Amino acid sequence: MSGIRIDAIEKRFGAARALEQLTLDVEDGEFLALLGPSGCGKTTLLRIIAGLETQTSGRIFIGGRDVSALPPRERGLAMVFQNYAVFPHMTVYENVAFGLRMKGATAAEVNKQVERAAGLLHIEPYLERYPAKLSGGQRQRVAVARALAVQPAVLLMDEPLSNLDALLRLEMRSELKSVLNSSGTTTVYVTHDQTEAMGLADRIAVMHQGVIEQIDRPQALYERPATRFVGGFVGSPPMNFIDMPVKAGLARLGDFTNPVSTGRDTITAGIRAEDIAVVERGGLPFDVMVCEPLGATLLLTGRVAGQLARVAVRPDAVVAPGDRLNLEPSPGRIVWIDPANGKAIGQAA
Amino acid sequence: MSEATVSIRLRRVMFWSGVAMLCAWVLVPIYLIALGAFGGRAGVFRWPKNLLPWDSGLAAMQAFLAVEGVWTAAVNGALVACLTMLFSLLLGAPAGYALARYRFAGQDAFRMLVVLTRAFPLAILALPLTVTFIRTGLYDTPLGVALVHTALALPFTALVSSSLFMGIPRELEEAAWIFGCTGLQAFRKIVLPLALPGLAAAAIFSFVISWNEVFAASVLTVRNRTLTAYLLTVLAESPLHFRFAGGFLLILPSVIFIFAVRKYLFAMWGIANR
Missing domain, CATH: 1.10.3720.10 (MetI-like)
Structure with missing residues (x-):
């Protein structure tokens, strides 16, 4: 019903290209996160969907309707802004009711929807207050309630949690997820925080320099990144990238060998920190430089043949800086990457 | 009395004397002009002055407006x-x-x-x-x-x-x-x-x-x-009391105007809500 289709959208600011021929489908009721570092074009894309920015070329469809040339108010969507954008001269009630009033809803309808939205976000006690009297977290709730009150076909969120402190962010995150799950609204959510994207989204689109590097479910993205950039951006700590020389179809480093299919004489092994076992002998030689106890794991930072690597081991492991360990990555979980173009081998990227 | 309370008291004295000075800066000239404006020919040279401008009635001002x-x-x-x-x-x-x-x-x-x-x-x-x-x-x-x-x-x-x-x-x-x-x-x-x-x-x-x-x-x-x-x-x-009356008339609208919209000047909504 209200999926979004983004068809070959391109955006240029003067000579600079913010978005390059971007095509993307968001299904009805899906929660899609646009994830990427600042300046990757994710906010620009969101603003183009909203109609706040005009694309240089390409078209946008919402629910099958071409909205490319429509002003924001006719696109049938709601948006939550990074700095909340709650109207300071209206009470919380009037803020939440704003979209409904603009639609010309009856007083009874306004009342009903405001109460429903306020109930979802737990802001009933503040309805008669002015936003200046609210904390950041409460304002954020008002902004979300205002968006949900109009029962939009599409909800756009632009880094809605980035102005909250860490604890509040975690709380709002799980709350957002449950609220949006129950409403079944198609949502596009912009963030630079990969844990936020992983936790909230049905699918994540990782953006980099104006192109989408990969779109997939969070777990698939984490386990099988299509490019070196995705592997390095998603997950904490980031994926390890270790260059290995290739001879006769065999990647070899230290005592570690693995058959690979590449025509080049080096290959990059992308290995997650937790996909590595410490073994008695053989494997990759690892010189420990730093030990960080993180509670659930012990994170070791060191070097494999001069290349930086991080390994997560059991928290009770006895390791000290200066030690040399032997590492055995689980072969099935290694992502082999062509060092020339940064793309994973054996995957459509 | 500890040193802290002395310094707090001192600061309070400084604050209120500052307020008094600023008020006097604006109000004393207006007050003197008003005295001259309402006092009429006699009021300008009288000593001691009236305490309130309208003590000698509105006759002088009315004469000026006429x-x-x-x-x-x-x-x-x-x-x-x-x-x-x-x-x-x-x-x-x-x-x-x-x-x-x-x-x-x-x-x-x-x-x-x-x-x-x-x-x-x-x-x-x-x-x-x-x-x-x-x-x-x-x-x-x-x-x-x-x-x-x-x-x-x-x-x-x-x-x-x-x-x-x-x-x-x-x-x-x-x-x-x-x-x-x-x-x-x-x-x-x-x-x-x-x-x-x-x-x-x-x-x-x-x-x-x-x-x-x-x-x-x-x-x-x-x-x-x-x-x-x-x-x-x-x-x-013109005679002196007319000049005072003229000056008073010049000041009046600005003061009334600012008084009327003072609510807008002070009751800001707190736009800075980031």
């Missing part, structure tokens, strides 16, 4: 000031909005140009203006004076309202668009209420600029003088 031309000039002056206020808001606020919200070629040059209008000495423009005004029939009309005063007040209104609109986050407007507003509706429902206190202040200022302006008003009028221009020509030959 002098031919004073009342008309006051009405003229108010009319010109109100027109100036209206014009400079209607022209200045949109200019300020454009400067704040849109990027266009020559923006900085335009900003500079707005300020530069104040760099022209009015004395140089006086003759050409008079000639032009006589030709177009604007000479000796309140509208003509108001136009010149608008030119004087406009840079101020444009720049003040531009910084005013800049202080209103763009996202508020964008949110209004998203939730169903046209550009004009968003301006009326969101931007205008938030900018109102500042716009009121700018309006008052242009009123005061016009009310106090004497040069253009003197040059461009003969019979329809504004109060300032009228008093300038008449007061030199």
Whole structure:
């Protein structure tokens, strides 16, 4: 019903290209996160969907309707802004009711929807207050309630949690997820925080320099990144990238060998920190430089043949800086990457 | 008494003496002028002075207002000031909005140009203006004076309202668009209420600029003088208590005006809500 289709959208600011021929489908009721570092074009894309920015070329469809040339108010969507954008001269009630009033809803309808939205976000006690009297977290709730009150076909969120402190962010995150799950609204959510994207989204689109590097479910993205950039951006700590020389179809480093299919004489092994076992002998030689106890794991930072690597081991492991360990990555979980173009081998990227 | 309480007490004394000084700075001259204005011929030289200006009744002020031309000039002056206020808001606020919200070629040059209008000495423009005004029939009309005063007040209104609109986050407007507003509706429902206190202040200022302006008003009028221009020509030959009455009349509208809109000056909504 209200999926979004983004068809070959391109955006240029003067000579600079913010978005390059971007095509993307968001299904009805899906929660899609646009994830990427600042300046990757994710906010620009969101603003183009909203109609706040005009694309240089390409078209946008919402629910099958071409909205490319429509002003924001006719696109049938709601948006939550990074700095909340709650109207300071209206009470919380009037803020939440704003979209409904603009639609010309009856007083009874306004009342009903405001109460429903306020109930979802737990802001009933503040309805008669002015936003200046609210904390950041409460304002954020008002902004979300205002968006949900109009029962939009599409909800756009632009880094809605980035102005909250860490604890509040975690709380709002799980709350957002449950609220949006129950409403079944198609949502596009912009963030630079990969844990936020992983936790909230049905699918994540990782953006980099104006192109989408990969779109997939969070777990698939984490386990099988299509490019070196995705592997390095998603997950904490980031994926390890270790260059290995290739001879006769065999990647070899230290005592570690693995058959690979590449025509080049080096290959990059992308290995997650937790996909590595410490073994008695053989494997990759690892010189420990730093030990960080993180509670659930012990994170070791060191070097494999001069290349930086991080390994997560059991928290009770006895390791000290200066030690040399032997590492055995689980072969099935290694992502082999062509060092020339940064793309994973054996995957459509 | 500990050292801390002494320093707190000292600070309090400093604070209140500062407040008293500022009040006296503004109020004592007004008070003295009022004494002279209401005291009549005798009151000006009497010693000791009356405690309250109206102790000797309103007769002196009434006599002054009854002098031919004073009342008309006051009405003229108010009319010109109100027109100036209206014009400079209607022209200045949109200019300020454009400067704040849109990027266009020559923006900085335009900003500079707005300020530069104040760099022209009015004395140089006086003759050409008079000639032009006589030709177009604007000479000796309140509208003509108001136009010149608008030119004087406009840079101020444009720049003040531009910084005013800049202080209103763009996202508020964008949110209004998203939730169903046209550009004009968003301006009326969101931007205008938030900018109102500042716009009121700018309006008052242009009123005061016009009310106090004497040069253009003197040059461009003969019979329809504004109060300032009228008093300038008449007061030199007037007795002292008339001068006080004239001065009092000049101060009065500004004070009343600012008193009337003080709510807008102080009751800000707290726009900074980031």
